[in-house]
Amino acid sequence: MPTPVDLSVVIPVYNEEAVLAALFGRLYPALDALGVAYEVVFVNDGSRDRSATLLADQFHRRPDVTRVVMFNGNFGQHRAILAGFEHARGERIVTLDADLQNPPEDIHLLLEQMDAGHDYVGSIRRRRDDVLWRRVASRAMNRIRERTTRIKMTDQGCMMRAYSRRIVDTINQCNELYTFIPALAWQFAQNPTEVVVGHEERFAGESKYSLYSLVRLNFDLMTGFTVMPLQLFSLVGMLVSLGSGALVVVLGVRRLVIGPEEGGLFTLFAIAFLLIGIALFGIGLLGEYIGRIYQEVRQRPRYVISAILERRDEP
Ligand code: UDP
Numbered sequence: 001m002p003t004p005v006d007l008s009v010v011i012p013v014y015n016e017e018a019v020l021a022a023l024f025g026r027l028y029p030a031l032d033a034l035g036v037a038y039e040v041v042f043v044n045d046g047s048r049d050r051s052a053t054l055l056a057d058q059f060h061r062r063p064d065v066t067r068v069v070m071f072n073g074n075f076g077q078h079r080a081i082l083a084g085f086e087h088a089r090g091e092r093i094v095t096l097d098a099d100l101q102n103p104p105e106d107i108h109l110l111l112e113q114m115d116a117g118h119d120y121v122g123s124i125r126r127r128r129d130d131v132l133w134r135r136v137a138s139r140a141m142n143r144i145r146e147r148t149t150r151i152k153m154t155d156q157g158c159m160m161r162a163y164s165r166r167i168v169d170t171i172n173q174c175n176e177l178y179t180f181i182p183a184l185a186w187q188f189a190q191n192p193t194e195v196v197v198g199h200e201e202r203f204a205g206e207s208k209y210s211l212y213s214l215v216r217l218n219f220d221l222m223t224g225f226t227v228m229p230l231q232l233f234s235l236v237g238m239l240v241s242l243g244s245g246a247l248v249v250v251l252g253v254r255r256l257v258i259g260p261e262e263g264g265l266f267t268l269f270a271i272a273f274l275l276i277g278i279a280l281f282g283i284g285l286l287g288e289y290i291g292r293i294y295q296e297v298r299q300r301p302r303y304v305i306s307a308i309l310e311r312r313d314e315p
């Protein structure tokens with residue numbers, strides 16, 4: 001019989017050799033201080049630096065409470081967390097980034113809310129410490145998500161969150177390849193809440209997200225959780241075709257009444273470019289959804305695990 005675990009902390013790790021020692025130094029004392037049976041599940045997302053070795057060393061130092069899942073390639077933060085969920089045994093699961101942007105000492109704040117009966121505890125970054133463009137972009141994406149999906153989250157970008165076993169079990173049944181875990185979990189929550197947690201600059205190393213991968217992630221959030229962009233687009237298409245229909249009528253009448261006219265070439269260009277722009281946007285939008293369908297129907301495995309470091313439970 002495996003020993004019951006109260007708390008699993010799932011941490012995705014990708015090229016984090018610069019922060020891991022500091023993370024171990026703060027995380028384990030913070031968890032020891034909680035006085036619950038815990039485990040830390042690290043998922044090494046195909047790091048190309050010394051992260052895997054450092055994780056293995058930590059496993060040998062604290063094998064009683066440490067498990068390491070090794071991917072054989074880089075599959076992305078959210079898939080790493082999904083793998084962590086599949087291997088977590090705790091009654092409550094907390095996700096945390098490796099970079100110490102959220103203090104591990106704040107985990108007890110999340111657990112207190114769970115004690116109060118919430119099954120999903122989101123987080124809001126107190127005084128966010130990131131570069132300006134990230135803060136502006138993140139605020140804009142929060143607002144767009146708020147308008148287009150039914151998901152209510154003050155701060156979608158903060159990954160330090162707590163989930164009940166039931167939510168994680170439900171997520172484990174989902175087979176989506178590209179997803180956004182806080183949003184997925186929120187949909188399954190019965191009694192969600194949020195707390196304010198600390199936020200600091202990255203302890204060391206650099207962000208693994210380029211502008212492009214952030215845009216991709218936000219597309220996953222949009223296309224994975226709502227079809228409202230498609231509906232909005234067909235609405236716009238309807239209005240535009242009404243407008244251009246009216247234009248045809250006006251021009252036709254003028255042709256009959258006034259006779260052939262010239263001039264207005266650039267007005268015509270402006271109108272044509274506007275319509276072409278809208279059409280191209282629509283094709284791109286359709287492509288996003290079709291691409292998503294294509295990826296899902298191929299049903300490739302989400303990730304490939306090369307090794308798992310864990311202590312075998314004594315009989
Ligand atoms: N991460 C990962 N795989 C990736 C990118 C990131 O496992 O492909 C991990 C990374 O090691 C960190 C967390 O996801 O623990 C968040 O990444 P990061 O701090 O770079 O994101 P940011 O805070 O800049 O949004």
Ligand code: MG
Binds near residue numbers: 099101
């Ligand atoms: Mg970070």
